[in-house]
Amino acid sequence: MSIADYKHYQHAHCESGVTANLLRHEGVDISEPLAFGIGAGMFFGHLPFLKVSGTPGTTFRTWPGAIFKRATQRLGITMHTQRFPNPQKAMKALDDVLATGKPVGMLSSVYYLPYLPEAFRFHFNAHNLVVYGKENEEYYVSDPVLEQTTRIAPEDLAKARFAKGAPEPKGFMYYVKSVPKEIHFEKAIQSGIKQTCFFMLSPPVPWFGNKAIFLLANKIQQYPKKLTPRKASLYLGNIIRMQEEIGTGGAGFRFLYAAFLQEAANILKRDDLQGFSQELTLIGDDWRNFAYNAARVMKDRKEGIVSFDELADMLRICGEKEKDFFKRMQKLKW
Amino acid sequence: MKTNEVPQDPKNFREGDKVNKLLYAVDKNGNYTGVTSAGWEAENFATKQAWDAVDEELAMTAEQVKRGELSPIAYYMHKCLMEPSLLAKYVGKWTWQVKRHMKKANFEKLSSDVLARYAKAFNISVEELTSFGK
Structure with missing residues (x-):
């Protein structure tokens, strides 16, 4: 493959974006929302005891690596995946695969990617990108969150692939080995939807799935009593960033998932899924409204207890609506 | 939307x-x-706030290093957005050791090999590391 053969598409999210870009390169007609939905990417989790740079962890998606793995498995695509003990072996293996003409997906740390704006460069180790060529001692990078392709020096890429801290990428890389002649989206979409419903509704612990939205609401209500105004503001800010900052497609992946449901409705020719898609769009708007108001509370730290109560109630409404939404979607007859 | x-x-x-x-x-x-x-305004505000918090803490740490309360390791750790546990992994030490090295007195006793490891983790020279705050 010459470098010119690779087509880069910008996507909202790194993992579903890389999955879509790699599969498209192999001639599979798949969009980012489809990859995201089949990979059952939408989720919610709040872990008050797991502090990331001092703030409790909140997530709107499933754990790193899951979307890619589930989506390729459900579509019957064989992938090669590999981790490495050291950068030398990892870079050598990358060069070998690139020489055969395959674009390669890999995990990296955002902090060590010089081409990203500083504003986004925190120590986040589960960023996915595609390397599709090497020329003049530079790697050609297709980072799905960017509009254009870019380039990176080998030392920088090696650093990013071997960043420390949880989760450690350990040079993890992957590429498509083989694609079946016919791809059956119907079955894959069904199991993706079923799994998302299951993960949102079933976890018996308060930190994961729909229940965690209510946990977060309760916590937010306690912020003004338990935290200094500065801390409370930082905690709220972190939720907004997880929900809206680069990579979620808006409203913490809710719009991305609604886009998936719409595409699924067209593929499966089902109007009920179309209805679900529209409904989730409205729920997404509620999440955006929550973020907007949370930012307002942050801007005026004096406002105090009343506004935190209101924020908590907004979240509870999102939680109630999503609970009802997934309960009905779980009952769909296929 | x-x-x-x-x-x-x-x-x-x-x-x-x-x-x-x-x-x-x-x-x-x-x-x-x-x-x-x-x-988006809301999101920009949240990101900006997180960076402002980093800057504030960095300025505070710089002061403490200058007063001799902390070692330059504390300053560069904040500058690289790290925490003791993460820095420990980069230099191949335990977290408690990194915390010890953040005290001025212990920092001065560090061997050149350990200093070099810290400097590498911060992507600076040993010289830059040891001369900070002086």
Whole structure:
């Protein structure tokens, strides 16, 4: 493959974006929302005891690596995946695969990617990108969150692939080995939807799935009593960033998932899924409204207890609506 | 969110305006489509606040290093957005050891090999590391 053969598409999210870009390169007609939905990417989790740079962890998606793995498995695509003990072996293996003409997906740390704006460069180790060529001692990078392709020096890429801290990428890389002649989206979409419903509704612990939205609401209500105004503001800010900052497609992946449901409705020719898609769009708007108001509370730290109560109630409404939404979607007859 | 409601508030700090991200929104026929966005006021505010907190803490640490309460390791650790546990992994030490090295007195006893490891983790020279705050 010459470098010119690779087509880069910008996507909202790194993992579903890389999955879509790699599969498209192999001639599979798949969009980012489809990859995201089949990979059952939408989720919610709040872990008050797991502090990331001092703030409790909140997530709107499933754990790193899951979307890619589930989506390729459900579509019957064989992938090669590999981790490495050291950068030398990892870079050598990358060069070998690139020489055969395959674009390669890999995990990296955002902090060590010089081409990203500083504003986004925190120590986040589960960023996915595609390397599709090497020329003049530079790697050609297709980072799905960017509009254009870019380039990176080998030392920088090696650093990013071997960043420390949880989760450690350990040079993890992957590429498509083989694609079946016919791809059956119907079955894959069904199991993706079923799994998302299951993960949102079933976890018996308060930190994961729909229940965690209510946990977060309760916590937010306690912020003004338990935290200094500065801390409370930082905690709220972190939720907004997880929900809206680069990579979620808006409203913490809710719009991305609604886009998936719409595409699924067209593929499966089902109007009920179309209805679900529209409904989730409205729920997404509620999440955006929550973020907007949370930012307002942050801007005026004096406002105090009343506004935190209101924020908590907004979240509870999102939680109630999503609970009802997934309960009905779980009952769909296929 | 409708396509015409996609916010375009530039993230004009720390090169944030160099990237337009993709959002999903509904067009006037009710179909989902990708729309690029420069950013959103609420989100920009949250990101800015997180960076301001980093800057404040860094300025505070710099003062403490100058007063001799902490070692330069504390300063560069904050500068690289690390925590003791993460830094420990980069230099191949335990977290409690890194915390010890953040005290001025212990820092001065460090061997050149250990200093070099710290300097490498911070992507600076040993000279820069030891001379900070003097």
